Amino acid sequence: MKKRNRALLSLVLLLALLAGLWYLRSAQGGPQPVRPPAAVDLESIPPFSGEPYVALADNVPSFLPGEMTTSSYEVYSPLDGLGRCGAASACVGVDLMPTEERESIGQVKPSGWQTVKYDCVDGKYLYNRCHLIGFQLTGENANKQNLITGTRYMNVDGMLPFENMVADYVKETENHVLYRVIPVYSGDDLVAGGVQIEALSVEDKGQGVSFNVYVYNVQPGVEIDYATGESWLEGESRPEAPETAYVLNTSSKKFHLPACSGASSMKKENREEYSGSRESLIEQGYKPCGTCNP
Numbered sequence: 001m002k003k004r005n006r007a008l009l010s011l012v013l014l015l016a017l018l019a020g021l022w023y024l025r026s027a028q029g030g031p032q033p034v035r036p037p038a039a040v041d042l043e044s045i046p047p048f049s050g051e052p053y054v055a056l057a058d059n060v061p062s063f064l065p066g067e068m069t070t071s072s073y074e075v076y077s078p079l080d081g082l083g084r085c086g087a088a089s090a091c092v093g094v095d096l097m098p099t100e101e102r103e104s105i106g107q108v109k110p111s112g113w114q115t116v117k118y119d120c121v122d123g124k125y126l127y128n129r130c131h132l133i134g135f136q137l138t139g140e141n142a143n144k145q146n147l148i149t150g151t152r153y154m155n156v157d158g159m160l161p162f163e164n165m166v167a168d169y170v171k172e173t174e175n176h177v178l179y180r181v182i183p184v185y186s187g188d189d190l191v192a193g194g195v196q197i198e199a200l201s202v203e204d205k206g207q208g209v210s211f212n213v214y215v216y217n218v219q220p221g222v223e224i225d226y227a228t229g230e231s232w233l234e235g236e237s238r239p240e241a242p243e244t245a246y247v248l249n250t251s252s253k254k255f256h257l258p259a260c261s262g263a264s265s266m267k268k269e270n271r272e273e274y275s276g277s278r279e280s281l282i283e284q285g286y287k288p289c290g291t292c293n294p
């Protein structure tokens with residue numbers, strides 16, 4: 001009997017907790033995505049072949065019936081341990097659209113950010129601070145959870161036409177569009193290989209807007225190392241990594257920054273000064289010191 005009472009009490013407490021969570025969520029600005037979206041498997045995406053995007057799942061967006069809502073919202077993911085953006089979701093309505101001019105976003109440095117110019121890039125700069133959910137849709141500007149390192153080509157040729165389509169539809173009809181953008185990273189890469197964009201118009205159940213695409217984060221004529229954001233002209237060899245000064249311990253096979261206490265306390269006969277790249281040391285079997293993290 002006692003056992004049964006305890007089980008019943010646990011059940012009631014659990015239900016109360018769930019109800020509480022539900023209330024909290026609905027109190028924070030209406031309906032929101034009902035599940036964390038599944039990440040696209042980069043392996044399943046065909047390699048870039050000259051078109052800025054490919055359709056996924058026969059171009060059918062994967063929103064669930066429970067996500068259909070006519071109240072506007074926008075939700076962004078916290079940055080992960082590598083400082084990378086996650087999924088950004090919104091129900092775009094005219095009430096979210098910006099009424100003010102864009103402000104500068106130059107202070108935001110998304111993961112993998114580099115300032116580099118090429119003559120073959122429109123506007124010269126390879127990378128743009130690329131809004132996951134376009135500024136014209138929600139007016140989110142210098143929000144670092146909504147900005148990734150994206151090529152000019154992805155921004156202008158890949159994403160902008162889809163953003164324009166959604167913005168035009170919402171302005172004309174005053175309907176709502178469910179809209180989700182997921183940056184897709186391979187492993188620990190700091191630069192996304194591309195973004196998945198899904199959209200579905202709500203009031204007319206997708207008659208006006210319905211798509212599910214993957215947009216490539218590439219720049220024709222330029223090679224990109226997605227792990228770091230480094231880049232070089234297609235057909236040229238990758239630039240040498242910059243030389244850095246390190247102190248090696250030839251006995252423990254650790255390498256340090258010159259200012260590390262481990263570098264100054266080292267026995268003289270094991271100490272060696274080194275100038276070169278981190279990668280070259282790792283190739284030689286050295287491991288980075290855990291204190292100075294060189």
Ligand SMILES: [Zn+2]
Nearest residue numbers: 256260289292
């Ligand atoms: Zn050290």
